[in-house]
Amino acid sequence: MLNQYLGNYLLNHNLVDRDILISLLDENKKAHVKLGVLAIDSNLMTAKQVSEVHEMQKRFDKKFGELAVEKDYLKEADVDYLLNQQKLNSIQLSQLLIDHKVFSLEQLEEVLHAYRKENNFTDEQYRLMQKGDLNKILESMIQSQCDPLHIGKTQEYYDYVKLFLRNFVRFIDHQPLIADSNGKMFLEDAEDVIVASQEIYGTYNMVIYLIMKRETFIDFASHYSKMKINKRDELAEASVAEFLNLNNGLFTINMSEEGNPIMLKPPTILDEVDDLVLGSLIQIPIITGIGKLVLAIKPQ
Amino acid sequence: MSGKKVLLCDDSMLIRVQLKNFLNNHIEGVTILEAANGRVAIDIYKKEKPNLVLMDIVMPETDGLQCLKEIIDMDKDAKVIVLSSVGNKEILKETLKIGAINFIQKPWEEEPLSKTIQPYI
Numbered sequence: 121m122l123n124q125y126l127g128n129y130l131l132n133h134n135l136v137d138r139d140i141l142i143s144l145l146d147e148n149k150k151a152h153v154k155l156g157v158l159a160i161d162s163n164l165m166t167a168k169q170v171s172e173v174h175e176m177q178k179r180f181d182k183k184f185g186e187l188a189v190e191k192d193y194l195k196e197a198d199v200d201y202l203l204n205q206q207k208l209n210s211i212q213l214s215q216l217l218i219d220h221k222v223f224s225l226e227q228l229e230e231v232l233h234a235y236r237k238e239n240n241f242t243d244e245q246y247r248l249m250q251k252g253d254l255n256k257i258l259e260s261m262i263q264s265q266c267d268p269l270h271i272g273k274t275q276e277y278y279d280y281v282k283l284f285l286r287n288f289v290r291f292i293d294h295q296p297l298i299a300d301s302n303g304k305m306f307l308e309d310a311e312d313v314i315v316a317s318q319e320i321y322g323t324y325n326m327v328i329y330l331i332m333k334r335e336t337f338i339d340f341a342s343h344y345s346k347m348k349i350n351k352r353d354e355l356a357e358a359s360v361a362e363f364l365n366l367n368n369g370l371f372t373i374n375m376s377e378e379g380n381p382i383m384l385k386p387p388t389i390l391d392e393v394d395d396l397v398l399g400s401l402i403q404i405p406i407i408t409g410i411g412k413l414v415l416a417i418k419p420q
Numbered sequence: 421m422s423g424k425k426v427l428l429c430d431d432s433m434l435i436r437v438q439l440k441n442f443l444n445n446h447i448e449g450v451t452i453l454e455a456a457n458g459r460v461a462i463d464i465y466k467k468e469k470p471n472l473v474l475m476d477i478v479m480p481e482t483d484g485l486q487c488l489k490e491i492i493d494m495d496k497d498a499k500v501i502v503l504s505s506v507g508n509k510e511i512l513k514e515t516l517k518i519g520a521i522n523f524i525q526k527p528w529e530e531e532p533l534s535k536t537i538q539p540y541i
Contacts, residue, residue, distance in 0.1 A: 369505020376508035
């Protein structure tokens with residue numbers, strides 16, 4: 121899961137000229153992504169190993185994958201995995217950087233290493249919140265609540281919830297736990313809840329709701345803004361809304377990487393969620409160090 | 421005293437407060453202008469001609485892309501840096517093609533932001 125698209129990273133670190141980046145992003149024909157670049161991008165081979173296999177290809181009439189497996193640089197399963205990665209946007213960009221000689225393989229390897237270091241969520245952040253079999257609990261919760269019309273999208277909903285939990289650990293609190301409970305009952309009653317909401321549209325259409333009691337909302341706002349917030353005011357609302365906006369923005373990057381572009385509408389703050397809507401939501405009740413909250417997804 | 425003007429365009433009060441604090445701490449004598457949506461930003465730009473614009477994308481009424489287009493149409497030399505959470509390939513490409521000079525992915529950090537805005541203020 122990414123914090124930043126590779127193109128953005130290159131621009132911000134002045135690694136690529138702005139005009140060159142525009143022309144690379146603009147290339148309409150899909151770059152034929154070579155296995156060597158895929159292998160470097162996935163950290164499965166070094167640039168030196170890739171160059172070695174390229175040299176071997178000049179002498180032997182064999183495919184890259186075959187030779188890499190023979191040299192024990194890759195397993196067969198790795199080759200299959202790499203071929204599945206071909207459509208990712210950042211990989212396309214990596215290949216274009218090589219094709220247009222912006223970077224050598226060694227330079228690309230160095231850049232990608234630094235990019236991954238700066239932009240992947242750390243395992244530490246995720247490990248802190250793993251109690252019990254979190255993945256299985258989430259999968260089962262989403263499957264059981266998803267209506268038949270949207271059952272084909274459960275992987276995306278699952279990816280969304282995992283991203284949310286990682287960002288929650290990153291910005292708010294280290295100890296979120298998934299509760300085994302109905303969302304409405306979990307919050308005990310619907311009185312005095314505040315809801316942050318944002319619509320996502322494009323290849324996937326859904327509305328995200330973050331539902332919590334007033335005290336939790338204020339604490340959440342304080343944690344995210346790193347400011348002292350004591351009441352529900354414009355700053356508190358802006359803080360919670362901005363967390364949701366940030367999380368969903370990162371979701372757009374990850375979806376775009378998979379060739380599924382989506383976009384956001386501005387977030388809003390509501391005082392309730394209609395019972396009818398609540399009934400149709402995929403609800404993930406979460407116990408946190410600042411109180412209970414419900415992350416809910418309304419597929420559309 | 422810098423005598424420079426920076427226009428902040430973001431519908432989030434939190435972001436505007438954070439950016440204001442950052443700019444006041446880093447640039448002496450800067451004048452900070454604020455807009456909570458693109459339409460207001462365009463009106464302010466016409467009147468004030470700021471040295472630099474920090475622009476969000478996802479905003480109500482007039483969004484950042486439309487606002488960016490109108491500002492660049494009005495002033496080919498406008499210096500606009502996009503500051504947004506939606507840093508995917510499609511939005512990055514479009515904002516740079518329209519004429520943004522840079523794109524900073526939220527959450528922004530002080531040191532990289534400071535380095536990025538330095539040449540324009």
